[in-house]
Amino acid sequence: MIVLRNLTLRRGAKVLLDKVSVTLNPGEKVGLVGRNGAGKSTLFGLIDGSLHEDGGDFSMPAQWRLGQVAQNMPETSESATDFVLAGDTRLMELRAALAKAEAAGDSDPDDHAHGMEIAHLHSDLADAGEHDAVPRAQSLILGLGFLPSQLDEPVNSFSGGWRMRLQLARALMSPSDLLLLDEPTNHLDLDALVWLEAWLKRYAGTMLVISHDREFLDAVTNVTLHIERQQLTRYGGNYSAFETLRVQQLELQQTAFSKQKEKIAHLQKFIDRFKAKASKAKQAQSRVKALERMERIAPVLADADFTFEFKEPANLPNPMLAIRDASFGYVVEDAPPKTILRGVSRSVMAGQRIGILGANGQGKSTLVKTIARDIPALGGTITEGKGLNIGYFAQQELDVLRPQDTPLEHMFRLARELGASSGEPGREQDLRNFLGTFNFTGDMVKQAVGTMSGGEKARLVLAMIVWQRPNLLLLDEPTNHLDLATREALSMALNEFEGTVMLVSHDRALLRAVCDEFWLVGRGGIAPFDGDLDDYQRYLLDEAKRLREVARQDAAAVDVPKVPREKKEKPAAAPAQASATPQEQRKQDAQERQQLATRLKPLKRELEQAEQRMARLHDEQAGLEARLATALPPAEIAQAGQRLKAVTGELRDLEERWLALSGDLESFER
Ligand SMILES: Nc1ncnc2c1ncn2[C@@H]1O[C@H](COP(=O)(O)OP(=O)(O)OP(=O)(O)O)[C@@H](O)[C@H]1O
Ligand SMILES: [Mg+2]
Structure with missing residues (x-):
């Protein structure tokens, strides 16, 4: 049980929680919600012990193991699998202990105590799930959208977003009683998101998750904690239930407030009228008291609504950009450049609103980065319109911020870079006013x-x-981290923007509201996408499946097979289904059957192996049970008991794996 009693929590000069009391029960799945800056992540800091309360009490069971996603970018050259595996701390400790014991045992092979210790460690390792640790780690990695060919690649060869996914997998790998997830969906695309939801639904411990994604919260939580104006309120139910309850509450409060206001006005009128009259003075007096005693109901304050707008661009070059036969990709040290997209010829016109779609890792960010001149094009030309002024929101938005500096210093620097002379009188006030319109007020401009x-x-x-007053906005996942109200404000500002917008986003509401045409980045090229966003969702799921299949067939994964390059004006939604002659169709069918068989082979093999191992374990289990039923010396009872436990555990896991495998095979064969 997690208990907060009369708890106060501060950061800097800000009081984030003021004397709040809340209890969370074991096994509850809790969504922690509230505006940006309300104190959600800070509350996680309290729970994980990195921060302490400034008043009141906080308690949770001391023996609870905590699972949490590390926030740092991992820099190791360990393989993805090893990195995630190391999240299982218990397993790692046991392995280390075993290695140590074995090393010590080598020097004196006859030492009996050592032998026992090693035996115990082996049995503990079995309890900790040693036998299937690697497949468990790998299924987490694959579930989060990596390709089988990437399992052994070094962590530091992945891009930022993908490394954060590995951090997530590592946290899920660690055996925990309490799982803390701070905006886990920010780096995920649709199919990884669906997978994560399914995984979390099966999670047995207590879970607290911070998110601004309503659908995700609805899928995985059954309790909602809301932080607002320094108060923490618990609602039984998921996010939608919370919203309904809250609206009702606010309405009730508003009605009560209005009623009270009327009553107060009435009392006051009475008092004012009669306090002069001696005969009524007493009644007036008692009403003055009643008024003083009355507990005032707070009016419902609308959340400080936040809106902003983009300035009108100074000019609108048309076209903004002309891309001719360009290739996009990146350069890695000591290796030839890696091309991701080639043969791209497209123009970007003034006033266009382009949504850039595509599965993860297909090159959306690479395209955007190249247009933003962060990285060079690997071939072809990109011609910019005269007076082009790009406003770029990078996916790793923190790249442009300096942690030590304040918002005011950032603005000063920007103003200087844009050519304005610094230190002008009144300049600081302008910048402060400007920051104020973005809700950076008071001390915050100096934080x-x-x-x-x-x-x-x-x-x-x-x-x-x-x-910067741009005329071309290049936005790469701008809504990650933004609360719902700020997303809304962004969406409105984009709608009124007169320049051109190129938007990469997983936020379908935003894409729908802002964009009126789509580019699909995938299979090594860019093509217009004619469908709507539901078509796109289907496309993504199909594409993820296809990519996994390609990788499986072609373990070396040297190159993605050449699908006929999308003809310029043909929607890529239904690519490979060009009409085929009957012979071609038969050939294709046969090939597909062949591919299916190849793909099923490893599954079948694993299923057989599982069955054999299960049979052996069943026998051993029966033998051990029979032995334990007889009179045995205590030492042997302990040993047999332990072994039985290990065998039963392994059997349980194997059975689960077996069920999953048979399920997979069935659905494939169907
Ligand atoms: N060391 C500090 N000094 C001053 N203020 C701080 C400090 N650390 C955090 N804050 C402020 O405390 C508030 C709460 O921060 P926190 O990170 O908990 O918010 P959050 O609810 O997680 O918001 P978001 O939804 O944006 O992640 C913020 O306004 C932040 O600026
Ligand atoms: Mg936060």
């Missing part, structure tokens, strides 16, 4: 950016972009 919340940082980057 180091490194201590700000995720949403606050993203909001600062938006402010800096607006200041």
Whole structure:
């Protein structure tokens, strides 16, 4: 049980929680919600022990093991599998202990105590799930969208977003009683998101998850904690239930408030009228008291609504960009450049609103980065219109912020870079006013950016972009970290923007509201996408499946097979289904059957192996049970008991695996 009693929590000069009391029960799945900067991540800090309460009490069971996603970017050259595996701390400790015991045992092979210790460690390792640890780690990695060919690749060869996914997998790998997830969906695409939801639904421990994604919260939580104006309120139910309850509550409160206001006015009128009259003075007096005693109901304050707008661009070059036969990709040290997209010829016109779609890792960010001149094009030309002024929101938005500096310093620097002379009188006030329109008020303009919340940082980057007065907005996942109200504000501002928008986003509501045409990045090229966003969702799921299949067939995964290059004006939604002659069709069918068989082979093999091992374990289990039923010396009872436990555990896991495998095979064969 997690208990907060009269708890106060501060950060800097801010009181985030003021004397709050809340209890969370074991096994509850809790969504922690509230505006950017409300104190959600700070509350996690209290629970994980990195922060302490400033008043009141906080308690949770001392023996609870905590699972949490590390926030740092891993820099190791360990393989993805090993990195995730190491999340299972218990297993790692046991392995280390075993290695040590074996090393010590080598020097004196006859030492009996050592032998026992090693035997125990082996049995503990079996309990800890040693036998299937690697497949468990790998199924987490694959579930989060990696390709089988990437399992052994070094962690530091992945891009930022993918490394954060590995951090997530590592946290899920660790055996935990309490799982803390702070915006886990930010780096995920649709199919990884669906997978994570399914995984979390099966999670047996207590879970607290911070998210601004309503659908995700609805899928995985059954209790909602809401932080608002320094209060923490518990609602039984998922996010939608919370919203309904809250609206009702607010309405009730508003009605009660209005009623009370009427009553107060009435009392006051009475008092004012009669306090002069001696005969009524007493009645007036008692009413004055009644008024004083009355506990005032707070009016319902609308959340400080936040809106902003992009400035009108100084000019609108048309076209903004002309891309001719360009290739996009990246350069890695000591290796030839890696091309991801080739043969791209497209123009971007003034006023276009382009949504850039595509599965993860297909090159959306690479395209956007190249257009933003962060990295060079690997071939072809990109011609910019005269006076092009790009406002770029990078996916790793923190790249443009300096943690030590304050918002005001960031704005000063920007103003200087844009050619305005610094230190002009009144300049600081202008910048302060400007920051104020982005809800950075009072002390916040002087707070180091490194201590700000995720949403606050993203909001600062938006402010800096607006200041630059761009005519082309390149936005790469701008809504990660933003709360719902700020997303809404962004969506409105984008709608009124007169320049051109190129938007990469997983936020379908935003894509729908802002974009009126789509480019699909995939299979090594870019093509217009004619379908709507539901078509796109289907496309993504199919594409993820296809990529996994390709990788499986072609273990070397040297190159993605050449699908006929999308003809320029043909929607890529239904690519490979060009009409085929009957012979071609038969050939294709036969090939597909062949491929299916190849793909099923390893599954079948694993299924057989599982069956054989299960049979052996069943026998051993029966033998052990029979032995334990006879009179045995205590030492042997202990040993047999332990072995039985290990065998039963392994059997249980194997059975689960067997069920999953048979299920997979069945659905494939269907
Ligand atoms: N060291 C600090 N000094 C001053 N203020 C701080 C410090 N650390 C955090 N804050 C402030 O405390 C508030 C709560 O931050 P926190 O990160 O908990 O917010 P959050 O609810 O997680 O927001 P988000 O949804 O944006 O992630 C923010 O306004 C932040 O700027
Ligand atoms: Mg946060």
